[in-house]
Amino acid sequence: MKRRAFLFGGIGAAGALLVGWTVLPVRQRLTTSAPLQTEGTEVALNGWVKIDADNSVTIMMCRSEMGQGVHTGLAMILADELDADWSRVRVENAPPDKIFNNLQVVVDGLPFYPDDHGLVRRLADHVTRKLMREIGEIATGGSSGISDLWMPMREAGASARAMLVAAAAQRWRVAETECRTEGGKVMQGTARSVTFGELAAAAGRQSLPDKIRLKEPSAFRLIGRPLHRIDAEPKTDGSARFGIDALPPNLLYASVLMCPTVGGSVKHADVSAALAQRGVVKAFVVPPFDGGSGGVAVIADNVFRAMQALDALKVDWDPGPAAGMTSARLLARLTATLDRDDGHGYYTRGDVDEALRGAAKVVSAEYHAPYLAHGAVEPINCTVLYGGDAATVWVSTQVPGIARAHAAKVLGLRPEQVDLKVMMLGGGFGRRLEADFVSQAAAIAREVKGRPVQTVWTRAQDMTHDFYRPACVSRLRAGLDHDGRLVGWQARSAGQAVVPEMLARDFGFPRIPIDKTAAEGAFDQPYGWPAARISHANVDLPVPVGFWRSVGHSHQAFFTECFLDEAAVAAGKDPVAFRAGLLGEHPRHRAVLERVATLSGWGKPMARAPDGIARARGVALHQSYGSIVAQVAEVSVAPDKTIRVHRVFCVIDCGIAVNPNLIRQQAESGIIFGLSAALYQEITFADGVVQQKNFHDFPVVRMADCPAIETDIIASQEPPQGTGEVCAPPIAPAVANALYTLTGQRLRSLPLKLA
Template identity: 60%
Template sequence: MVKRRTVLWGGVATAGALVIGWGALPPRQRLRTGQPLPTAGGQAALNGWLKIGADNSVTVMMAKAEMGQGTHTGLAAILAEELDADWPQLRLEMAPIDDIYNNLATVVDGLHFHPDNDGSIKAVAGWLTAKTMREVGVMMTGGSSSIKDLWLPMREAGASARAMLVRAAAAQWNVQAAECTVQAGVVEHAAGQRASFGELAALAAQQPLPGKVVLKEAAQFRLIGKPLTRIEARSKLDGTAVFGIDANPPGLLHAAVVMCPTRGGKLLRMDAAAAEKLPGVKKVLAVDALNGGTGAVAVIADTPWHARKAAATVTVEWDHGPAAALSSAAVYEQLAQALDQAKGFGYHQSGDAPAAMQGAARTITADYRAPYLAHAALEPINCTVQFKDGAATVWTSTQVPDLARAAAAKVLGIAEDKVEVRQLLLGGGFGRRLEVDYVAQAAAIARAADGAPVQTLWTREQDTQHDFYRPACMARFKAGFDASGKLVAWDNLSVGQAIVPQVLGRIFGLPGAGPDKTTSEGAFDQPYEWPHARIAHEIVALPLPVGFWRSVGHSHQAFFKESFMDEAAAAAGQDPVAFRAGLLQKHPRHLQVLQKAAELAGWGQPLAADASGAKRARGIALHQSFGSIVAQVAEVSVAADSKAIRVHRVVCVIDCGAAINPNLITQQMESAVVFGLTAALHGEITVDKGQVQQANFHDYPLLRMADCPRTEVHIVPSAEPPEGVGEPGVPPIAPAVANAVFALTGQRLRSLPLRLA
């Protein structure tokens, strides 16, 4: 008998007391959509997450974007587990826009509470935030939240559908439902009757949704925890996978854009006479700066080549806007001034840091810096829109389909229910496709196409130079030690732009208010048991637009924090692993991850020189982000002539709670190491006269295959609920490399990208 856990999702059980008021109730059910799911070919919808066909196929309604992270495979496995479906039965279909698919987890996690905080204020705030997001939230893929957000809804959907199938079989056979069992897509009765899901689907859909569902115990999982093959792998191998850039509706036209070279600028005037005379050109038009984007001229033509050729002949005059005088030097000067003058908003305080610092026998201090970064996804920005007969269809790769729909509807002046969004695979996202500027721009262009569908496609240069960048940031640290070398005080102030207020402004037209957790995440929300600590951030206003970038604030704050942690260890005369371990005595999960990474990497054992005679050293970093704990050890050498840093080996240990699919976790850790190393060794966006200086991969390079390290991933077994995986592997790699460089050369690298003098 499979043991299951009962979940009441229709209300709350109370012991002799009546709970009154909306605020006391849990978030409303996430099983029924507002409108019935569309069905075809003998399908029956059993709830908002799955349809079963007469051919015995099980179609999972997918509410999250697939951009290489394996979300579709992981979520399908969770639902199939509780449904007791056979894995080959499963199919995927992108979910319609509906409130049951809103992302609750990301916004709840965005509340600026320390992970160790288990107080009632945090609990109530999270409860009310989840309830609110269920009603007025956003369908979003981001924040490494897909599995975490849908862990229970997908299980409940599978379990409730399973119960309906069993009831249908019991009614058909005139037996008790408790006498029936389910395995691999078949319902059976002890007397010998058996029926496939497909045979029972129509009758099952007529059964009422059960008031409670019973979930499996972890020991009975057949699919969860197994290295299942990615569900979209075959289509990517045989070329049938359809990404945003592959949209090709009948009669497709193509648009090329010329955008103001200064980010945020707009068009003053243009002369399109020459372009309009060229072959294949249908129309030339001006496009406003929409949703935080940049003003542009667009050329619609028969082919991408005709459009691009004609766009190059348009003469334009620009209003370069408030960023026209901006330079990288000015950015860092302003950040440095803020670092000297500001006190910042305090995100975490323990004890009395100023007094402890004043009474310390010894103190050390250091400043760190990180640059702007572009997303540089391999699929450049694109969107295809058809506006015809007062309705629109949008084909795009997006992380926010409902916001994309709203942006298109606003530009076209129609109701949102007149816009159909067809979500396609993403050739990388990393947070860039949380924005809707490109959707609004494409809709504005399609409005002028007389009913024909138009694909707007940016060049690589436009993608790089018209991004919403990872913020530049600076941080100042100070540590105090007593006479025996024990750390007694920790002070950290960082300065930089805030992302959330900008996003609220350009997408919703709302003013940002209150602290933005993303500015200080990775600094204040860490497990270290500092006796006295103060961690703060000061928001600095700058004209270059910023956005969510893979691992967001953790991406640079981890570099700052873990590098200075090594500095503190050196000042205390302790081994970096032992020093960290001493500050984790009340955090056994973190301590286990740290020690396992050190063990697997051979920490403390001598390293032989490589074939060229170059010496090697190891560096370590530990970081918690998106609910997961990751430690990485980097094995590094430095070229004697060029001083180039080479990373040969990375040992990565992760505790992400329950491992839904070990293959996907390993792939994401390997991906994160390469992504993080690209940023650590090469990534830097610079600005001169308001214009981004980098354009393509020749001056904004990716890590090459030949330079990728051997990456060894170890997943810590856990019975805890699943946490984030897509982003947590990025933050530790830069400090691990920097700490290895110090161990090898004695030189502290406090600025990204990492370069030796």
């Protein structure tokens, strides 16, 4: 009895501690566990900002810059609260520390409906933030860079500002309330002023303020302005350094011939002919890493010799589980899953079966989306110097902590023995959330201890050994009453789930059965369905899949918005009016929809294209990553059935527009990225081998075919939300809906091809 009392007492105490821990606030994100490293006269005022005697301000960056402008946006937030001189602001990569973990990206991944603000949701969000603060990752993804760091950056800037004001007040022996800040100076009225640089040393001796006062939006001086990007000049003059630009002394180069079948490996390799070639240092087998494929690596004194030597290799391959896999068989597996499996229900409202049985008209359709590669312009590369008891890794990565841990594991080191240098990314789109190429590069560099080795993939290896956007099939049904009102909505989809596979290959977790990203874009939209069930069935297939720009939204938006147009046509209603009628509880969404309709001249007759060909408009509305986007595409079809998109109107409500210039750039980028996938792109398999090798058979929209894009940003005082991915999902359905109006053909498969 005593042992039992002790046992249950211990469990009760542990439970009480756990409950107590969960109700405590998230630990601070202001100061690092170790002081920031400084040089010369620099002074660190907290974990995010350093000020030098020359009045320069250095802001620590814990998110990867891959063209989205996150370094500029985040620097603006802190600099505004600090009242820094923007011309004196620069950025520096942050050291590994828990305060830099991305909390928001995991919170956004919780499978809750956006309108759910109940206790369970609030508790789940709170506990997740606490956990991710302690065991999370420094990650760039999910369009979360600004939304995650909006408050930490503001608090860091305001805290540093308070310390500078306190130092000035002490110097002048006046009350702090008599001082103000502006343009990198502390002022007392118009009588005197002192620069931040002159105050830095004294400010560094101040205690961190217990309470800070954040600016009101009306006081913002930088936030909301279309400032030029911090990285614009170095990218223009060539001084910017991407992963492939890492050139440490005595550098060797490696190229890898990987198993043609995805996920395959090497049975036997004869490397003698390769070793005999000029400049070749080593040639050897490398195993598959982290969900990738195995192959044979060649190290040489320059990259061209390393690549040329691959042709001399004689390899007997083990194709692995993907042997015999074709696109047709993969599609059959997905459709067969829908025949027997309703999947996990992500959203249910009312009795949809009863609503459909009682409907005056029921519309049904099946939609398909293919596998897609990322196709970043900078090919996969990583440079590693292994010294036996330490290593340096230069890499373009979205997850430096994961990259560091995987390199350390391969090299038999502890993570703290690996100095990981995050370079600029020549495109990421989710591909550089993976660690396969980092582990591979570490294993290659291990063979020549003491000399750095840069492993560079060819474009063909990059395209054929990606972690692809999953293929997906969706079956939808909509019920309408006699007046054309929607009474029931059912959406069932099947495809691979990214998060379970990522957790398994990166952390060794067992595969979880639920993945919100598989059904996002289907279950989390604002429409007021009277009765609905939206579900997704996970399918295990031997294709490596990963996060692709906008993830599930990239195809689920196509399914949802195209089928909504089908329902509007069946109801005999205008597509914009039909959508507006379902947005009664969402005035922000309705305002975005109505704004794009006004800008595009929706409902007015369309003039023909300059060559006399008829044009039509199509509309789509979609919410993702906290932002609301509506688009109207103006489309024509040439006599040879070539689809031409002439103009795209895009309206976005993303909360406070930190930098409208960056938002417009990302809107244009997302539309072009999504349009490339909508019109041209698919990854196909024959006997487990990817058929697309380069941009000639995986095209992107070229300048001559790029539509004119007009972006309108809705003014808002809501906290800023994502912009990097949110404009990609609506473009495919907007174009497809325009094509139906123009041709009468309802295209339900991507890429869009007219019969």
